[in-house]
Each structure stands twice: as C-alpha cells, then as structure tokens.
Amino acid sequence: MSEEGGPEHERGGGLHFDPRALVIALVAVAALLAYAVHHESELRAGRTPAALRTDERGLDALSASIGAEVLAFEDDDGVPIRVLVREEAPGDYVLVAYRRRGDAFERFGQTWFPTGFDRPRIAGDPPRLEMRERGTGAVLVMRIEGDEVDLVARDGDVEMVELPAPVPP
Incomplete structure (x- = not known):
C-alpha cells in the first residue's frame, strides 16, 4: 500500500x-x-419483416420509404393483389407481389428484376400487370397460379423475352 x-x-x-x-x-x-x-x-430488396405481412397502410408506407409505386388488381379468384414496382434505372425494375390473406397483405412469389421494359402498368380484361419490352415490343403479363408468380408473354405475342432469374423471397 x-x-x-x-x-x-x-x-x-x-x-x-x-x-x-x-x-x-x-x-x-x-x-x-x-x-x-x-x-x-x-x-x-423489400425484405424487411414489415414487408412480409402488412396492411394496406403499411404497404403504402413501405412503398414510399423505398420509392416504389403500388399497382393493384385482383387474381382470378377475386383476391386483391398488390405489386410494388420500383425503378432501379431507366427501363430496369424490381417487382414484389403481395396477396391479401385475411386482414393483411402477405408477400408471395419471387422478386423479379426485369430490364429493358416500359414502366409496368395495369391493363387488360381482366386487369393484370403488364409491361412492354422496349427492343421487341413483346408484352409480358403477370400470371398467378397458387403461390407462384410468373411473367409470361401475353396471348398473341409470339416473341418470348428472357428475364433474369427471379430471386426467392
């Protein structure tokens, strides 16, 4: 000491x-x-916990926070579908789909990254998300079967367009 x-x-x-x-x-x-x-x-990538299951207001808030637009339509069974569309660069987009289940929207299907397209929009009868490829003019539409989401050539469009592989949720 x-x-x-x-x-x-x-x-x-x-x-x-x-x-x-x-x-x-x-x-x-x-x-x-x-x-x-x-x-x-x-x-x-749109994969926050809130992005997996949210209500309409939460979906609007999420889209605003990441600079995305929400496109709305119904599937063949009348279930409301919402698709977040975010433009990464001119003609390059990110698409994330949500389906109403109960009182909320749940994310389903893949995340798509189409490149070289006009801005996706809702069109057709019944209304569907569609987008036109800038080089060929081919129109792709969103097809929903169960929990799968595909972008396929619209009937009458003969040329198929290669898309980058989807990223699983």
Whole structure:
C-alpha cells in the first residue's frame, strides 16, 4: 500500500489496459455494423419483416420509404393483389407481389428484376400487370397460379423475352 492508501498507487497509478474489454468492444461494434449493412440490403430488396405481412397502410408506407409505386388488381379468384414496382434505372425494375390473406397483405412469389421494359402498368380484361419490352415490343403479363408468380408473354405475342432469374423471397 502506498502512503495515499490506494492500490492504484502501488502499481504506478492511472488507468490500466484490459485487452479482453477491447476485444468485447470491437466484437460489439462489428456486430452492429454487420446488422446495419444487412438491414439496409434487406430494405433495398423489400425484405424487411414489415414487408412480409402488412396492411394496406403499411404497404403504402413501405412503398414510399423505398420509392416504389403500388399497382393493384385482383387474381382470378377475386383476391386483391398488390405489386410494388420500383425503378432501379431507366427501363430496369424490381417487382414484389403481395396477396391479401385475411386482414393483411402477405408477400408471395419471387422478386423479379426485369430490364429493358416500359414502366409496368395495369391493363387488360381482366386487369393484370403488364409491361412492354422496349427492343421487341413483346408484352409480358403477370400470371398467378397458387403461390407462384410468373411473367409470361401475353396471348398473341409470339416473341418470348428472357428475364433474369427471379430471386426467392
């Protein structure tokens, strides 16, 4: 013990470095950064927890937060469908489909990334989401069968257009 009576004076005084505390702090900061990066990429892909199941207002809020438009129509059984359409670059889009189940809209099907198209719109009878390929003029429509969503050539359009592979939800 020193004359002042404190054990810190025996060891030279001041603060002491604890390497375990530094490692714990670095791991915590790395985890927070990883979470932030993951959350941002999930948001950009439309895969936030709120995006999986939400009501109409939540869908509108989500679309506004990511700069997307909501297109609405009904499937063959009269079930309301909403499609978030976000333009990534001129002619390049991201499409994410939602179906009403009970009192909420649930995400279903794949995420599509069509490139080289005019802006998707609701058209036809019955109303469907459709879009025209800029190079060939072929029109693709959204076809819904069960939980599957496909973009297929509209009847009468002979040329099929290759789309990038969908990304599972």
